[in-house]
Structure formats: structure tokens, C-alpha cells
Amino acid sequence: MQQKRNKGLVPAGRILALSLGMALLFAGCGQKGKPATSQMTSQEESVATSSTETKENTKEASLHIMAATDPIYDFAKAIGGDRVAVTDLIEGEADEHHWEPSPQLLTQINDSELFLVSGAGLENWLDDVKASLTDKVKVLDMSEGVKLVKAEEHEEEHEHEHEHEDADASHDEHEEHEHHHHHGIYDPHYWLSPKAAAKQAENVYKAMVAADPAGKETYDANYKKVQAEFDRLNKAYEEKLKPFAGRSVIVPHEAFGYLFDEYQLKQVGLEGMLAEGQPDAKKLAQIVDLAKKEGIKTIFYEAYGDDKEADAIAKEIGAKTAPIYTLEAESKEDREKGENYFTFMMKNLDAIVASFGGK
Ligand SMILES: [Zn+2]
CATH class of the missing domain: 3.40.50.1980 (Nitrogenase molybdenum iron protein domain)
Known part of the structure; x- marks a missing residue:
């Protein structure tokens, strides 16, 4: 039951009002233990690569990636195959909206070459975390190039706000401030659109090639399979x-x-x-x-x-x-x-x- 979502225990607004240090105290509530750098399962492998060499250990991997979300994790594993070690930042059933990184995870992020985040405001803890990262790890936003939509356009309750655009304009600063605490300016859930997710996968692919050019051949071959999966989807x-x-x-x-x-x-x-x-x-x-x-x-x-x-x-x-x-x-x-x-x-x-x- 520990893996149940912790909504209600840790209101997102309150977390944001706290310093990171304070927020870390709450992190244990709904988080499902430490992430493990997992090996590919056989089916993931069928999406990813035909290689049977799946036992390569983390230290031997050419590239270490910390994936901030599950889709990023899936795409990085599929594209990277055996060549990369991908760690799922939020492993298990904790949901993205009610989560904060632990100090152990900061160490793990620092041990990676790439920290790939979903962006669009999903990782509302990111600024605090960035302050604790070394220059060695590259933090990249995988929403780049995705056509983001403002949160209020995807919310039913806010429909009336469109009628008062003049009034809103004079409160822009206040509105933005509010939105940062409520949620980001944008609806972060773009990965549920196959087209937007395909863009995200492309960003993952490009980040991997840039970080590990020697692996380009592998990444190219696997990325082609991922693109074919997207076409089917x-x-x-x-x-x-x-x-x-x-x-x-x-x-x-x-x-x-x-x-x-x-x-x-x-x-x-x-x-x-x-x-x-x-x-x-x-x-x-x-x-x-x-x-x-x-x-x-x-x-x-x-x-x-x-x-x-x-x-x-x-x-x-x-x-x-x-x-x-x-x-x-x-x-x-x-x-x-x-x-x-x-x-x-x-x-x-x-x-x-x-x-x-x-x-
Ligand atoms: Zn959500």
C-alpha cells in the first residue's frame, strides 16, 4: 500500500512554499523507495534492440541517463539498448504531481551524464535540484519543440476566464505568480499525445547522440524502430x-x-x-x-x-x-x-x- 499516491498528504502548493530541504522531509510519504537501474525486460528489448546482451552493468555503460519521467525512461531504454544505463527518477507508482527528490537521488543524478526532464512545468522542483547539481550532468528539457498549450485551455473550470481577458492583462504578474504555485503556465501532459511524445523521443535520441557520438549507429538503428512504433500508434x-x-x-x-x-x-x-x-x-x-x-x-x-x-x-x-x-x-x-x-x-x-x- 505504500505505493499509493500520496495526494492529500502533500498538497503541491505547500511543497512549493517550502524550501527544498524542508520538502525533502515529506518526500518519503508516497515515494516508492529507491530507484534501481534496471535491466531491460525481454519485451522492452523487442522494441529496443535485437541484441541479447542485456547483462552489461551500469559501470560499463557508455552513457548514464537519469530519466525524470516514465515515457522518457522508456524511450531512452529503447533507443539506447545495452549501450546505456537508464535510471528512472520516480520509480514505481508515485505520481509526478506529488513527489520530491531525496538526497540519495541528488547523488544519483550527479552520477549521470544526462538528466532528461519532461519540462513544461512538470518538474516543479527542478530549480531547487539544479542548484545541487555539478557541471558534469547535463540537464535537458525534452519538451523542446513541442507545441505547448496553456493549462487554462485544458481546464474546464477556467473557461470563464477567457471572457475577461482585459481584466486579466492588468494582473499578469499576479496571475503568473499564482499559476506557478497552482501549476505551471502550461499543461505538462503532452506525452499522452503520440505526436508530441514522438517529438519527445526525438529529443531523447538527439541528446543521446550528442552526449555519446560513438554510439550513433546503435542509437540510429533503435530510434528507427521507435519511430515505426509511433507510426503504428x-x-x-x-x-x-x-x-x-x-x-x-x-x-x-x-x-x-x-x-x-x-x-x-x-x-x-x-x-x-x-x-x-x-x-x-x-x-x-x-x-x-x-x-x-x-x-x-x-x-x-x-x-x-x-x-x-x-x-x-x-x-x-x-x-x-x-x-x-x-x-x-x-x-x-x-x-x-x-x-x-x-x-x-x-x-x-x-x-x-x-x-x-x-x-
Ligand atoms: Zn497529471
Whole structure:
């Protein structure tokens, strides 16, 4: 149970108000122990490389990468194959929005050549951490070149704000300040869009080639396979979601803005963008109405989280609940079974299609 998300225990706003040192005290609450530099599982390997040499140890690797998120971890492993040692910064089921690095992790980051972060405001602890890093480790933002969307455009509650743009303009400074504490200016969940994630994977590839030019041949070959996976993924999403354009999906938190923009779907979040807040009675009633009206068959809960809220709604409308992956967490068990970015994204697609009564 230790791996349960720690929302509620550590409000993100409060963490940000604390100094890093103070925040570190809280880090243990929901974090799932130390990360291990893991070897590839056989299925990851099939995405990554055909080599059977997977026993290379961390010290012998040509490149050491600290991956700040699970998609970055998956892409770096797939592209790097045996040549790189990739460490997952937030291993296990702790989610990205409620997490702070421990002092041991700072040491591990410092032992890497590359520290690849997702950016777009996801790592709200990054400035503090950077201050503790040596020049040896290169911190690179993997959102570069991704067309980011402002958080408020992906949030239902903020729709009214667009009507008051003049008034907002005079409070710009204050607004930005507020947003930094609430969440970043941008919606950070771009990796759930296959197109934006493909850009992220490209950034990972380029970072690896730049840091280890001798490995270019390996990285090129593996990156080609990753690109082919993205082509398949994109095609599947396009084909399967086309008939359902305009429909709503009831999601656990507002993480699906980029994905749904791309395929003309609408997200109705039980919780907000930072997986915070809970629907009140009025919101719940609206969700139930919408679900009935649109014939929604599945209410989603956060994979690795609990399904209480989703279950209450599902019972009311005779729907069922199912997990959906925000890719903010991947369990060790799932990874050992060979799951990765692409398999989770396909599970999500099938589940979304099923939620409309399709197959
Ligand atoms: Zn999120």
C-alpha cells in the first residue's frame, strides 16, 4: 500500500512554499523507495534492440541517463539498448504531481551524464535540484519543440476566464505568480499525445547522440524502430477514434488535453490538472447526466490509484470502471511483464473506444 499516491498528504502548493530541504522531509510519504537501474525486460528489448546482451552493468555503460519521467525512461531504454544505463527518477507508482527528490537521488543524478526532464512545468522542483547539481550532468528539457498549450485551455473550470481577458492583462504578474504555485503556465501532459511524445523521443535520441557520438549507429538503428512504433500508434489512434469525434471521456484527472485535442474528444476530469480536488455534488450530477446522455459505458480511474469516485458514478449509470494510464507512473511489476509507453497507450486506446460502446 505504500505505493499509493500520496495526494492529500502533500498538497503541491505547500511543497512549493517550502524550501527544498524542508520538502525533502515529506518526500518519503508516497515515494516508492529507491530507484534501481534496471535491466531491460525481454519485451522492452523487442522494441529496443535485437541484441541479447542485456547483462552489461551500469559501470560499463557508455552513457548514464537519469530519466525524470516514465515515457522518457522508456524511450531512452529503447533507443539506447545495452549501450546505456537508464535510471528512472520516480520509480514505481508515485505520481509526478506529488513527489520530491531525496538526497540519495541528488547523488544519483550527479552520477549521470544526462538528466532528461519532461519540462513544461512538470518538474516543479527542478530549480531547487539544479542548484545541487555539478557541471558534469547535463540537464535537458525534452519538451523542446513541442507545441505547448496553456493549462487554462485544458481546464474546464477556467473557461470563464477567457471572457475577461482585459481584466486579466492588468494582473499578469499576479496571475503568473499564482499559476506557478497552482501549476505551471502550461499543461505538462503532452506525452499522452503520440505526436508530441514522438517529438519527445526525438529529443531523447538527439541528446543521446550528442552526449555519446560513438554510439550513433546503435542509437540510429533503435530510434528507427521507435519511430515505426509511433507510426503504428498514431495510425491506430486515428482510425479507432475517428468515429467518436466530439464525444466525452470521463477521466480521473485532466491529463488528456493534448491527446483529446488531437482526436477531437472532450475530457471531463474528476480531478483537476494536478490530480487535486474532488468533484462536488453538483459536478457529480453533471457528470452523471452527461454520461447518460452520451451513453458512456466506462468511468475511468487512475491506474494504480483507487476507483472510489469512478465507482460511485459507474454504479449510478450502470457503467463499469476501468483503469487509464496517464504514464505518470509505471509499476515495476508491469514493466517486468514487458509493458512500456506503447503498450500502455494501446491499452488506453482500447479502453477509450470501449467507453463509447465501441470495440
Ligand atoms: Zn497529471
